[in-house]
Amino acid sequence: MATKLSGFPEFLPRERIVEQQVLDHLRRTFELHGFANIETRAVEPLDVLLRKGEIDKEVYAVKRLASADSEPAELALHYDLTVPFARYVLENAGKLDFPFRRWQIQKVWRGERPQQGRFREFTQADIDIVGRDELPFHFDVEVARVMAEALAGLPIPTPTLQISNRKILEGFYLGLGITEPAAVMQVVDKLDKVPAEKIHELLLEQGLDGSQADRVLALAQVVTTDTSFVGQVEALGVEHELLAEGLAELAQVVDGASGVDGVVVTADLRIARGLDYYTGTVFETRLAGWEHLGSICSGGRYDQLAQDRRTTYPGVGISLGVSRLLVPLELSASRSVPSAVLVAVDSEDTRADSDAIARRLRARGIPTEVAAKAARFGKQIQTAEKRGIPFVWFPPAAVKDIRSGDQVDADPDRWTPPAEDLIPNILTKEQNT
C-alpha cells in the first residue's frame, strides 16, 4: 500500500482488484433488492455540513484558488453520504418515487488525525430507504436483511450484525422511573471502552439509585442470536409501552436478518448509538478477531431524515465503511491485471496474428493481453508469471497453463479457461506472503 500522503490510502493494482470485487458484490446485492443508485457531488454548502454535522467531524473547506483570499469558503467536501442524500431527496422530491430505496458508494473526506482505521479520504457504501410522511416498519427488516446478504459474500472474517432498538432502552429506563433516558443512553454507549464498574459509578452520578443502575447494566448485558432476548428482558421485571413496542420490533428485525450463511445476527442491547439521531432500530457490526476496528457497518431508523415546510421524510439505513474494512485486512489478488491469457508474440512481423487471436478470445469474454515484446518464449512466460496471468497462448493453436506446465492444442474460437481462472482470485495476507 502506498500511503505517501498520510490518511489518503491508495491501492496497488492487486489490492484494487479486491476492492473492485467487493464493490461489485455490494452493488449486485443492492440491485437484486431493487435499490437504485445515485451519486451526489463531492461538495456541499459549508453551512449545511456544519448545521447537520457532529462537532468532532473536521470538515475540508474547498475554495477556488483564483478567488480572493478574503472571500470565505462556501463549499466543503462531504464527510458522509447521509447529509448529501437528505439534500438530494429534498431537491428532487417531486421526481422521486417514495418509498425510495437507494444505494450509494462514494468517497468521503474527514480532516481527522490519521490513526489506524481512520482515514482522511475513504469509501463508504450506504443503503437507505426513505419515505414521504411515513415509512412502514418492515423496511427496518429489509435494510438489515440486505446488508446481511451484502456482508455474507465478502472476503472478510465472520461479521456479527449487532441489532438493538432505542425504544427498548428508552422504554426500559422510563419504566424504571429514570427521567432523562437520553443521558443514561450516552453513558451506556461507552460500555465498549469503559469497564462496567465505572459505568455503574457514572450512572449513580446521573442520579440513579443502585438498583436502577444494576438493572440498566443487566439490560446492556443481554445478547442473543435469536428472539430469546425478549424473555430475558421481560425477566428483568420492567414494564413500559415503549419497551414492549421496541421488543416486538427488534424481534422482527432479528428474525428477518437471520439465516444468512456466514453472518452472525445478534440482538445486542449494549448497542445504543447514543450520540446519534436514531429513533428505533440501531445497527452496528463487528468482525471476529478484528473487534479493535470498532463497528465497520452502522446505522438505524431516523424518523426525520429530511424535512421541508410541508413534509417529513423518515428513513432507515446502514453505512458500510469499505476502506475501514479493506485497508487493515491487506487482501490481495492472484494477479495484477484482469488478463486470463497472455498471447505470445513470435516476432514483431507476426504481431498481427497474435492480435487476431486475442481478439477472438476477447469476443468470448476472456480478458486477454498480447505480449509487449517478441522476446524469447521463456521470457514471455516469466512476464505472465510476474503478473499472475495463468495461461500463455502460443500462436496459432496451443495454450499452456503456466502453473502446471500443461500445454494443449486449442482453438481460439472454442477454448475457455476454467471458470475460477476467468477473474482474479482473492488472497488473504497469509496466502499472499
Added chain:
Amino acid sequence: MATKLSGFPEFLPRERIVEQQVLDHLRRTFELHGFANIETRAVEPLDVLLRKGEIDKEVYAVKRLASADSEPAELALHYDLTVPFARYVLENAGKLDFPFRRWQIQKVWRGERPQQGRFREFTQADIDIVGRDELPFHFDVEVARVMAEALAGLPIPTPTLQISNRKILEGFYLGLGITEPAAVMQVVDKLDKVPAEKIHELLLEQGLDGSQADRVLALAQVVTTDTSFVGQVEALGVEHELLAEGLAELAQVVDGASGVDGVVVTADLRIARGLDYYTGTVFETRLAGWEHLGSICSGGRYDQLAQDRRTTYPGVGISLGVSRLLVPLELSASRSVPSAVLVAVDSEDTRADSDAIARRLRARGIPTEVAAKAARFGKQIQTAEKRGIPFVWFPPAAVKDIRSGDQVDADPDRWTPPAEDLIPNILTKEQNT
C-alpha cells in the same frame, strides 16, 4: 437533471442508470484488453498541480476548516487523471509491472466558469499505457483500438476518432524550411474556431511566405478514412525524415483502429493539439451532430509522462469526458430502479410469503422488490408502472407483464423474464418524452 449548484451536475436515478451502463461497458472493454484499474486520491499537493497544469485550469484548493486562516492551502482537488497517474507511477514504480496498462474512471474538478459542456465536477475515463525507459510504438495502435471498441458500444451518436501525428506536422514544416514548427502548430490548432483565410494571415505574421502558408493549410485539409492520406501528403511535395516517420506511424494507427462497427476512424491532419505535451500520435473525437461539444475524447503519445532522477516513463493514452458526453445527450432509462419484478403483497399478514418469492427470484439473478404496502392490486400495478418495472408477481404463482397485460402461471424457481427486460433499457431524449 438537478443542477442546483451550478457546474455540479447530479443525475436522477433513471439518468444514473444510463451512466452506470456506460461506465460498465467502458470497464468491460478495458478489462477485456487486460488494463488494470487504479483509483488515486482526490487531492494532490498544490505545487504538483500548479507545476504540471495548464495556466487556465482553475484549481480548487482544499484546507481543513479547523486549520488557521493564515495557514496556506497545501492540497487541491485534481483537475485531470494524468497528473495523479504520473505521480502514482513514480511513487509505486518498484511495485508495478511495465509496460503498465491502466484504466481509471473518477471525478475531476475545475473551477471554471460553468457553461454548456463545461462542469466544475465531472467524470473522466482514462486509459494509458506507460513504459519504463521505452514504450514500443504498437501501444499507440492498441490504445486507439481499445478506445474505438469502447466508444462503439455506447448509446451515443456516431463518433469519429480523428487521428493525427505531430511528427507529420513538424516534419512537414521543417521540410518546408519553417524554423519554428511549434509556433505554426499552435496557429493551425485554431482552425476549428478561426476561418482558413484568417489562419493564412496569422501564418504570414509568423514569417511564412505565401507558398509556405498555402502548403501548411493544404496539409491541414487532408482527411481520409483510410491510409490514402499518405499519398495525398506526398503529393504536396515536401520531404523530411520526421514526416516520413510520422506518416508510417499514422498509417499503422489508422489501420489498427479501423473496422470497429459504429465508429468512424479518420486520419485528420488538422488535429495538432498544439498546446499539449504530445510528441507523436494525437487523438480527438467528435460526435455526429454534436460537433459543438468539441472533442469528447482526446489524447496521444507523450515521450515523458513522468521522470525521476534515473528513469523516464513514456506513455500513450486517451481520456473520455463521460459527463461532457452524457449530460447534453439527456438519455434516460426505461425504469428508475433495477427491479425487473415487483412482488405484490396480498395483506400485511402474508408479507413473508411475498418476501420468500422475491428471495427465490433473486437467487437466480432477477432484481426484485416487494410492494411497500398491501394496497389493492390495481394500485400496486400502478406503483410498478410508475417505476417502469415490467412484471408484477401475484403470489403464489402468477406473473403479469403489465405492458401487455398478459398474465401467466409461473414458478418462482423457474420463471425468467426475457433477457431484454432483465436490466433497464436506455431511451433517447425523444423516446423519453
